[in-house]
Amino acid sequence: MALVLSEDAQLVRDQAMDFFREKSPILALRKLRDSADPTGFSRDLWREMADLGWTGFLVSEDAGGSGFGMVGLGQVLEAAGRTLAASPLISTALIGASALDIAGTAAQKSAHLTSLLAGDTITALAAEEGPHHNPGAVATTARAAGGGWMIDGRKTFVLDGHVANLLIVSATTQAGVSLFLVPATAPGVTVQRRIMADSRNAALVTLAGVQVGAGALLGTDGGGAVLLERILDRARVGLAAEMLGSACEAFDRTVQYLKDRKQFGVAIGSFQALKHRAAVLFAEIETTRSAVLAALTALDEGSADAASLASLAKAKANTTLNLASSEGIQMHGGIGMTDEHEIGFFMKRSRVAEITFGSTGFHRDRYAALNGY
Amino acid sequence: MSSLAAFRAETRDWLEANCPPVMRTPAPADETVWGGRNPTWKRPEQKLWMDRMASRGWTLPTFPKQYGGGGLSLEQAEVLSEEMRALGCRAPLQGMGQTMLAPVLLEYGTEAQKQEHLPSIIRGEIRWCQGYSEPGAGSDLAGLQSRAVLQGDHFLVNGHKIWTSNAHYADKIFCLVRTDPTAKKHEGISFLLIDMAQPGVRARPIRLISGVSVFCETFIENVQVPKENLLGELNKGWTIAKRLLEHERKSIGGIGERGGGLGVTPPWELAKKHVGEVNGRIADAGLRQDIATYAMDAAAFQLTRKRASDEAEAGRPPGPMSAMFKYYGTELNKRRYEMVLAAEGVQGVGWEGDDFSADELRWTREWLRSKANTIEGGTSEVQLNIIAKRVLGLPD
Numbered sequence: 230m231a232l233v234l235s236e237d238a239q240l241v242r243d244q245a246m247d248f249f250r251e252k253s254p255i256l257a258l259r260k261l262r263d264s265a266d267p268t269g270f271s272r273d274l275w276r277e278m279a280d281l282g283w284t285g286f287l288v289s290e291d292a293g294g295s296g297f298g299m300v301g302l303g304q305v306l307e308a309a310g311r312t313l314a315a316s317p318l319i320s321t322a323l324i325g326a327s328a329l330d331i332a333g334t335a336a337q338k339s340a341h342l343t344s345l346l347a348g349d350t351i352t353a354l355a356a357e358e359g360p361h362h363n364p365g366a367v368a369t370t371a372r373a374a375g376g377g378w379m380i381d382g383r384k385t386f387v388l389d390g391h392v393a394n395l396l397i398v399s400a401t402t403q404a405g406v407s408l409f410l411v412p413a414t415a416p417g418v419t420v421q422r423r424i425m426a427d428s429r430n431a432a433l434v435t436l437a438g439v440q441v442g443a444g445a446l447l448g449t450d451g452g453g454a455v456l457l458e459r460i461l462d463r464a465r466v467g468l469a470a471e472m473l474g475s476a477c478e479a480f481d482r483t484v485q486y487l488k489d490r491k492q493f494g495v496a497i498g499s500f501q502a503l504k505h506r507a508a509v510l511f512a513e514i515e516t517t518r519s520a521v522l523a524a525l526t527a528l529d530e531g532s533a534d535a536a537s538l539a540s541l542a543k544a545k546a547n548t549t550l551n552l553a554s555s556e557g558i559q560m561h562g563g564i565g566m567t568d569e570h571e572i573g574f575f576m577k578r579s580r581v582a583e584i585t586f587g588s589t590g591f592h593r594d595r596y597a598a599l600n601g602y
Numbered sequence: 603m604s605s606l607a608a609f610r611a612e613t614r615d616w617l618e619a620n621c622p623p624v625m626r627t628p629a630p631a632d633e634t635v636w637g638g639r640n641p642t643w644k645r646p647e648q649k650l651w652m653d654r655m656a657s658r659g660w661t662l663p664t665f666p667k668q669y670g671g672g673g674l675s676l677e678q679a680e681v682l683s684e685e686m687r688a689l690g691c692r693a694p695l696q697g698m699g700q701t702m703l704a705p706v707l708l709e710y711g712t713e714a715q716k717q718e719h720l721p722s723i724i725r726g727e728i729r730w731c732q733g734y735s736e737p738g739a740g741s742d743l744a745g746l747q748s749r750a751v752l753q754g755d756h757f758l759v760n761g762h763k764i765w766t767s768n769a770h771y772a773d774k775i776f777c778l779v780r781t782d783p784t785a786k787k788h789e790g791i792s793f794l795l796i797d798m799a800q801p802g803v804r805a806r807p808i809r810l811i812s813g814v815s816v817f818c819e820t821f822i823e824n825v826q827v828p829k830e831n832l833l834g835e836l837n838k839g840w841t842i843a844k845r846l847l848e849h850e851r852k853s854i855g856g857i858g859e860r861g862g863g864l865g866v867t868p869p870w871e872l873a874k875k876h877v878g879e880v881n882g883r884i885a886d887a888g889l890r891q892d893i894a895t896y897a898m899d900a901a902a903f904q905l906t907r908k909r910a911s912d913e914a915e916a917g918r919p920p921g922p923m924s925a926m927f928k929y930y931g932t933e934l935n936k937r938r939y940e941m942v943l944a945a946e947g948v949q950g951v952g953w954e955g956d957d958f959s960a961d962e963l964r965w966t967r968e969w970l971r972s973k974a975n976t977i978e979g980g981t982s983e984v985q986l987n988i989i990a991k992r993v994l995g996l997p998d
Binding site (some may be wrong): 231232233484487488495496498499501503504505507508509511512515516517518519520522523541544545590593594596597598600601602 | 870871873874879882883884890891893894895897898899901902903905906908909912913915916918923926929930983985986987989990991993994995996997998
């Protein structure tokens, strides 16, 4: 595994950087928040992203995608993280596309993939049931009924849940945890939007006697736990890439502020107390970048240590963005506490992203388990 | 077969044929090969292995053949190092001559200086030490006061150096001296090469908290040094001094990456042994998290060193990363030993006696030794200053 971006990946990165800076600066997120936008992101912009091929990076060529892979999508996500761009990149281009590409039957693919690639179908993973990430504990049930399945349960923190037309639901059958494709319009599905601190989308989804056909089962009956972990590892690393971008941006803005802001007649960046903290943060960002790139690469190569690297990348991204966003506000001082200034947006995004797909503690424990202790 | 693949195959064959079996086992600390005029050998295979590697120039593989080096490209050197790792080959030769002085000799030395000094470093014939710090010049290295006065064909040198690693075993010392006391402090320093086998040069070992003496005080009294032993220009030694420090930081920063490779049992295994396990996991969940936190930072650091080397190979411009590597690698090494101690409990703090294994007693001393990692070669605080200034561009 060479830890260096290919020229193609660099081109994607540059293109994505330009795209988000121009079309989705932090101001766009502020407007979505202040107007209480019912969608929570721009559908027009999402179709533009689809036109750029980003929805197809994880979809194989014979299914209509490019199969460009996680390293490529990671560059897009990192760029999106720079401007805190709200979009269904993770819920749909990453999770939905992965789920269908890995486990979808021909019928499932033809029903959903074309529309997903075009930017029309939005998917949402409904796999959490409590306040902490715990994909193995599934109280939601699916029992054989009416030639298909009847699903009952309650799912929390469903990202992009209130705009998704297709839900990917984990439920326990007699054979164990299984995944189901559930149309959001199916009778018995109730979706309530939840407003989160980062102004991004999440929903509470309840399923009361939801009847789906036999063709709704994704993968095998009882094979959901393994499949879900595979999908989640991609999601963890993809989110880590986005968080890396946010950390870099918060850091760059803070270092610039240290150079611009004058107190006691000098730039505050000349004070050693601040210099050292900035340098420590630089080192954390560099090591996080390496962990993220290694994890993205390992997922593309199907390496045996991909799961361990995924936990490494997510845990490092968690602590680094936490530090970058916290130091960002502290070093900006009073102005950093104002809503008018943008640095506070990084802190809010950080804490929501940190608990998404596993907190720091979750991934440290998982890393230890995967490495035999 | 590509030429690199051919090189790999040849290298593997040569190593198989020439690396003595015992040199393919991890080297205990007292079997490090330092070379020099009066080398000590614990076993004849050490000398055999050093001589064989030196005969191909592979003690400094990327150095030009005309000076005794291996003449390898960076890619070939990486292949050599991979094949050595695969076989478990020990480093044939170590020392400050190789890792620190040789690169600046190559960059700044005259043709005569390169001819004189590089081959003897590569063949392990001369052991060097570093005359940088002084009692009054630690982090403020440029405040050094050792004096050299040009008198005709030689410098007359008087000075007092400290923390000179292994000076009591070294043959020569590369030394920072003040040659213009009237100039600004960075502009009156020169870089001199001094033979220690002469009257007036004396090294006195300093006993450390670990009980061993790896550092010395070195006294230089009325020593005449030939003018030809000035490296670079008179009063321009600071530039060379800083460049050499970059090489030193790289070599010290490597300790974080070598991790458990130095003969220390990984802390998670020690924790399982001494704390106990439940279902294959360390029984103390708090300690488990602490160890995982350390291990993950160590893994991310190792990946960062790999990324830097992959980027260099791909021809991408290298960032000024040596200060970051030095800072992070040494802090990690200290954390590793703290984790080892935390995992061992009482077994980690024994000083002598039969209740403690030889490894346990050694690790207690290595734990103490590791505390110097973030001081020597520029403290962590100095490294953070360097990052703030050169990488982040923060003002003075």
